[in-house]
Amino acid sequence: MAITASEISVMLGGRPVLQQVDAQISPGEVLGLIGPNGAGKTTLLRVLAALLTPDQGRVDHDGASLRELGRGSLARRVAFLAQGGEAPASLSVEALVGLGRLPHRRPFARAGEADRRAVARALTLCDATGFAARAVGTLSGGERHRVLLARALAVEAPYLLADEPLAGLDPQHQLDTLQLLRRISGEGTGVVVVLHDLTLAARFCDRLLLLDRGQRIADGSPVEVLDDNRLAEVFGIHALRGSHAGEPFILPWGRKLARS
């Protein structure tokens, strides 16, 4: 029971963006994709979501290839939350979240009871029930993020892949979002999330996959992955460390000290 990507290589515009990268995500697990800008995090996420066909390598779902799985059942298995998140300003929040039910509906069929329940549940999870009737264009940035996340949750897929879901959120909503991701993983969803904040990544992810310039540098528990050498080599920083109530924090403090 897993999504398995093996030896994924991707070239974009003649430049290698991913080279021989392996990744795996299991149900009930939160995997954080971390790495500096341009490391290939978004590309790997898009390959896992089958939005991009890799030049080499393959992605399997429980041993079945994407072709065997088919477009429809893939859409019910993997929910994708795009970075930034485009949404028509005049559409109502409820209608927008309802679009997450399209993979479950026969073309042109009306929304059924299960669809309505899923939309209501997603809105509740994201604390968005209060503005379900409003137009997307009238929401604040934080509300908009929650609604787009609710759209992805409405798919009720066993896997959720989220590309920088914290970008542009205030600290409170960052924590809320990650707690929500933890909660759905506790209910069995496999979550892959691209993150930049190392403390949040260490606190909320079961496992981290560190990418740098298209290569997999490390894959393991946050403590293993985020050691001082890697922070220096990959991110070019040194960080202050500590722990609070048994949870580690990593505070990027300065550029890597010049050596040699």
Added chain:
Amino acid sequence: MTPHASLGIRPASLLSLLALAVLALAAVSLAVGYAPLALGQAVADWLAGQKSLPALVVYELRLPRALLGALVGFSLGMAGAAMQGLLRNPLAEPGVIGISSAAAFGAVLAFYSGLSASLALALPLGGIAGALVATVILFILLGRGASTTTLILAGVALNSFAGAATSLALNLAPNPYATLEIVFWLMGSLADRSMSHVWLVLPPMLAGWLLMASTAPALDALSLGEDTAASLGFDLVWLRARLIGGTALAVGSAVAVTGAIGFVGLVVPHLLRPLVGHRPGRLLVASGFGGAILVLAADIGVRIMPVRPELKLGVVTALIGAPFLFTLVQRLRREVL
């Protein structure tokens, strides 16, 4: 900043209302003409199989005009909604991918070559041929997995080329009379068409409508962006192919038989969008009916207006359409910013 997500009209009731309006306008269109006519008597004669003069006027002149008005309007309205949905741009219209200009050029070529003098349906056939050639070129240019920008650029290229070729035909026209006739044809009109025009364009238009209508759920998903739409299980290459093919069939036939009728495909989707809860999928059929309403109304208008020879339809739809755009600009400025 008021909540205005939905105006609370059920989709089925909206479509029924629009369809009723199309039927009513088609009936008015049958009743309006240059010769005074006892319409009831004419229809009774026609139904009884009597070829009286009033019956012939209704069947040979007015019925094709009303039917073509509805068919052409439906095609333009629906294709406008389809293109705005596909390109996610409110300025898109059926002509944006270059099919209409190519159809117009095909008809002009049939006209110019003198084919239209020997063959009654040469103009529409030439138009349809032009649309087909343009569609093939478009698909070759796009290949698989082309982006929206590529599609727009290919459309601009096709539009420029077909426009230039049409101007060349005008430039080289043998006499001023021929030039005038081509220019008038390009302005668009439903006058003097026959039932054979209707039968010619009905099959490709129906096929085009079905292709476009089949994309409704995918267009809804596409409003969230290409990656999200693909993650919801929609094949974007196939979606694009259906929309281009559908637009080519419906709009290519429309232009081939009536000339260029502008603004319908641009304005109608804008007017109806709030009534369908801003769902691009639901907008398709509603815009079709809206387009039929606008074209029928404009065609009734040109016959009622005391201007002879009657104004060209494309001129009137643009005159009606442009002010709507002005109000739209006003509304958008208040809403979105």
